Amino acid sequence: MDEYLDWIARNGGSYSKLDFRRDQETNGTVHATETVYPNDTFATVPFRVTITEKVARKTFADLSDVSCRNVMALFVAYQSLLGDQSFYAPYLNILPKQILTPFFWETEDLHYLDQTNLATAVRERKLNIFNDYEALVVRLSAELPFPYTLIDPTHTEPSEVLFPLVDSLNHKPNTKITWVRSGDDQSGSLSFVSGQVFNAGEEMFNNYGPKSNEELLLGYGFCFEVNEHDHVALKPNFSRDPNGQVKLEILKQCHIESGNPDPLTYYVHREHIPQMFLKLMRVLVMNQTEAKIYIQCKDSQQLEWVGYRNELAMVAMTCALLQSRLNAIRAVELNRETTRWVQRCALMYRDGQEQILALTLISMENLKQTIFKKMARDKKQERIAPVTPFVNYLNPGYFESLTYPDLEAEGLVMMDSVTITLGQLLRDKKFKSTIEQLFEDIEEEEDVVWMIGLLHERTKKNSPWKPFFEKTEKAYLQEHQNLEELEDLHGSLFPAFSEAFPDIFAPQDYTVQLFGWADMVMNTYTIENPLCVVPL
Template sequence: MALERAQLMLDWLVASGGYVHPSAELRDDADAGLSLFATAPIPADERLVSCPFSVAITSSLASASVSAATGVAESELVWPEGEKKGQKWNERMLASAYIGLHWVWDEREKEGKTRPASLVHGPYVAALPTTEELTTPLYFNPTERAMLAGTNLAGAVADREREWGAEADVVRAVLKEDGLTWDRYLAVATYLSSRAFPSRLLRLPDEETDDDGVSPVLLPGVDMLNHARGQPILWLSSRVPSKDGDISAISLRTAAAHEKDAELFNNYGAKPNEELLLGYGFVLPSNPDDTVVLRLGGAPPAAAARLQAKGLDATERFAVGRDGVLPQGLLQVMRTMSGEEEHECDDDEDEHAHHEAEEKGLNLELDVLGMLGEMLEDKLETLGREVETKGARPRVVAMVEEYRQGQADILTSALDKLGERIDRIESLMSEGLECPCGC
């Protein structure tokens, strides 16, 4: 049934001016799920799929269509109260309202009512994955959610649930549509996090626009391809031929040849497993792009003032990669938060003062590295605790275990690097820090 709906969507895409390579076929694969495969060899530099700009789901289309379908003016699609009162709906709220109204009117059509003409993406909406197929953490059951304890994702998932829940309440209240439920909002928000492309793709190379290019847009057909790290693929915005003449479209083109029966992949770019799991619902084994994100949190007023004077922020997030190298920015923030001033000597001829400043600087560095080491060890210990998996789906268990192991591997590597750095400083202090003045 899912395969049939997806094929109907591609037929609709082609009828709307889109394109699917004649040797590309939809298959429901046991490992890959629903995706495109080559039915014959496909050479390099071939157009695989194209989505006309006019078929994309953009914020402007969603806003105008929701207004036309509900009778609520676009100027009224704002937060009605609270600290965000008067703020325009974000892209997620607009897309969720637009797609959600398709489901609402699917039910009303069964009662003999006529669907509003502005809801034009029926075949695409019908082909979207069911909620049973979604595996982002907001679809985890309580046991699966508990498996994230001690990771950065645990807090991120809770924050996202609160944020999206508040947005869903506003959309439902402003449009006065009880059918725009939390479950439906969650589904569309998940589609947007896992399938959206940046709006800059809906711009020809020589075209100027006020759009910043980062707004999420949905591209029917183009979003059928799964992600493969390092897969050579070209995203090309250009004029392409169609049955009605040349049109503006975004296309995926091959950069390498594909053999018969090979899956046709897209490439989302380098992403750590934390981002992949939260936004897409999958992880990559031993992901070389994996990171652990470290954040120190708030600083006392005096420390905050010192940080501000140096243009630093205690709440900044710092990513540590597989190599375990500690970000210099993190160490700089920690040095400043420690309360110690820069150990410098203005008198170039005062050897004793220079020696004293150097010694204090190295002691400060040891203190900072010691504090950071304790923080990393605490995180590693938390990750090493056993988690209950009874009642969790095997696929989710495998994903979370891969994510947790990747975090632990990075922390271990960072601790090794930190230990080497401490050893070098201690060796330097014990062997080469005699004061030139002989004191």
């Protein structure tokens, strides 16, 4: 360490009030030897001792097609082989011999990352490193990167730099540190100015900026028990959706993207779920009818609300995605009693992931309850959009015009009070008894039972869903003439059912046209898990 600090000083660097320490678990800490006050400059590092992409490429000028990270790793390996002949030897000699990032963990330690995004990231990065190794035939070395623009502000391409002395300080969020550049990239330096008080004996920290535990653990080998910048990465899958390409086109037309390298990957934080992610999910859960309508849409604001069916489907799908991830994390059994440093870090990371998922689930459940309350208010006031299928794109201004004063004061609203369920359709004991006689296994014939149940409910003069039935039936009969696909199914049921139970199945209420209407309702207005009709 003394040789290293002397080397820094000989080359124009300086530090004051700093004590460099080593410990058994981490790669060292830096402590204040006396009080450091705001505006104190406690370290200055000359640019000439840094390892930059520019320096590395001078040595390997013929590797212009190699990435910045790889050419710098190659340079570090080369300088290490030079031993004491290397100008950077004092710096390289004090670099950690034990790397704490997950790439170097034992299998037992990696188990602590099971069922997390980080486990996948580690596998992918290891493969990339191996492929780079095979291409360069050298050992790569990962170290603490700082942006090269600190040295040369005119440099615009993404680049990295190894900063001796600077990388001795550990990271702590919200630490008040200012990096002050002076001079040019040949003779200049970088100074560190404190923006807060560090008491004597207290550890001194750097600030790498807002980084999640996932980033810290992957890049530096440590994390925090409570990290306000923690997030969970979510990426919905469109590949199995038969309308997937249409939906991706809607996203493209409406400029729905995350702003991340993968435009479909979003980051959910403890207290925040991106509104753009919810817009994406509204597109993901669109049924065929909604997708055909919204393929004309080019305004992202139209995706702030599609309709009640879509919104409930969006919430259900999002909750299922979150719950699946949460269950996977919780299913991994881990020893929490006797753990090593890296295992404790992994536990901090996965506990943070679990907490974010659980809190986001609560947020989505609260959103669902708000939707139910609005539906209950609309049902009570017999409010329904003018144009079927009741989506915002076809009813401009309608949903925005609705008001819901004192909504939060209302009690809990159950889903089956604002939707149509099969259980509701079978509450009529006589009708249910008839259905049980006609179908040995109602579950197996659920689709047909649903359609017959809707037709039966339609005949009730006091049905709470009369406005829905009347409006959708009128629109359907005006637009649909070809019913060939349903004629065989209808013919297998009627007039036989009407002849067997004439008091239940009046022929005029179970025509093939009305059968087609019921089929349309099932295709256009339902959500799954549980299956129900959203009649608003």
